[in-house]
Amino acid sequence: MRFIVAIFTVFLLFSCEKKTEIEISSVEITPVFIDSLSIRAIQPLDENRVWFGADKGKVGLIDGDTPKLAVIKYGDSLLHFRSIAVTKEAVFVLSIANPAVLYKIGFNGSEATNIEEVFNEKDENVFYDSMKFWNDDEGIAIGDPVENCMSIIVTCDGGNSWSKIPCENLPKVEKGEAAFATSNSNIAIFGDNAWVATGGRKSRVMHTADKGKTWEIFDTPIVHGKAMTGIYSIDFRDENNGIVFGGNWEDKPFNEGNKAITKNGGKTWKLIANGKEPGYRSSVRYIPGTEGQGIVAVGSPGISFSGDGGKNWKELSKKGFYAIEFVNDSIAFASGNNIISRLVFRK
Template sequence: MKSLLPIIVIISVLFSCKNNDEIPQRQYTKFWKKDIIVDSTLNIRAIEVIDGNIYYASGDGKNGIILDDGSLVTGLVHSDSLKYSFRSSAFNGKNLFYMSIESPALIYKLDYHQKNKVYLNHNLVYQENHEKAFYDSMDFWNDQEGIAIGDPTDDCMSILITRDGGSIWTKLSCEDLPIAKEGEAAFAASDTNIAIIGDHTWVATGGKSSRILYSSDKGKTWEVYDTPIVQGLETTGMYSIDFYDENNGFAIGGDYTKPADSSANKIRTQDGGKTWKLVAKNQSPGYRSCVKYVPNGEGKELVAIGFKGIDYSNDAGDSWTHLSDEGFYTIRFLNDSVAYAAGKGRISKLTFRE
């Protein structure tokens, strides 16, 4: 028996490798679209799917809920004197938050309405009147701790932190953050400038300089890493970032004024964001405003979306399949085959198929 053991081990390894090679990699080649809401006055970049309901906020200040029965409730946050421009939202498991972009930059906290079983009652929990205020994205680590990011008003990116469930937000001092480079900011294009895995946080900047701000401890300390993505102009850089786990991440962007340019608009990291490399150089897609890992895709499957269409990769971004010319700004996955996309004048349900 002892002499047969090496042979048995070799046969087992070969058989195992053969089986792994024979497992086909899923390849989405098409999708089915169902419009949930169509309204030419909307310009939507912020959506949240909560308990089957779709909460949206629009750049023209309109906001509401598309209930799971198809009915619509509007005006969750309203004002008689202010015209909001909402570009971001976040849900911490207990409350829904909407954030407006420009001075006065506002964060509203929506409470759960027990009778109607939706998030309705709103309270203003943060206001910033700085003339340079411009906020781009927000997210939460847990039900108590969250982050919002915006363009610099001083010598660093604007970063707000809450540690009490979103009732109080505090702006970090530039003494605690990397100094911003000339022309470095962020894009309020899809509410996906922030990626969170556990305590780890990555913030994508863009413009004349496009870098990664990284925190390993929920925003208490920060480091900064360079990227090879196209940069140098106000319209260039990363527009969206996502991480599948603590090591594997992807960012996309480009220059929205040159949407066909794909020379250096897609980057990938495998070491937690410390180093990045260009992928699919000079290959479509060009400019895209949002990228998301497909759930249960083992870090291989990605969907990129923008006003020029929808694209899919099943090899971690090395190659892409153009699925549609349908234009959207942002996307959120419900599961590994169903997502909701929002853009100019509509929110749609997308069902991806092989």
């Protein structure tokens, strides 16, 4: 009898581990904002509201059918914003190229209240790519190397001030290794962890388990070696399980070595759907509430979906986007060339 009970218990454990495949048959795409902008940084607040940062100095909140827009000038220049993050009381936008300028925009829940510059870095090689917050006080932004390490700045006072982590406290990178500012998604955060994806000369993943105090770096099997190859996007659903996606921007149909998953916090990575569609994608996200089974990846070639954790994929639309961010298990916002759309995924 004891033996039978043991077998029954093991059977139950294995049964519980089996995950149900997620089904999505189509996606409904509704434009909510159209303008002559390159929009690569978005942050939804709910099903009807989404913040964005774009080129030409434009930052805005799309509130239902109402766009609330601002143009931020730095001297006589219009900056290009590709990084955005939102806390309870503020919105942050960070520009690419030289100078790198980070602005804090006060937000009372419906309107912007004030705009202030909270960080500025001048260097011919400066180029920031992505920004995230662990909580309302602590945040991180990453950029291409100025010296022999990635540029990483952090805040612990709600974004009022930012400090740059010295290179001696960061892993060294190779010449030609950097990051891609395509979708504000080459940082992933969970708990106290942050993962940073690189590309170009090398395709690797940097990891901190203590909000930036200490770092390690791991190799991945993602294609690399050329300027436009590597990891373009990373997402984690818990402290162990994550996905990276990218490819070769100059050969978008190429689908070998462009997507991989980890089950041990980024230490090792395994290619998925290798040599199968899709090819290049610039933004990948786990669908909330699907235990890692539902995944959507977008890029200029279209929208792709996997319902089995990345093993198999299907094309939902040829409509191209740069970035995607989910609100819940069926609604997301996506941004691209001249457009922000609301996406509704149908089973």
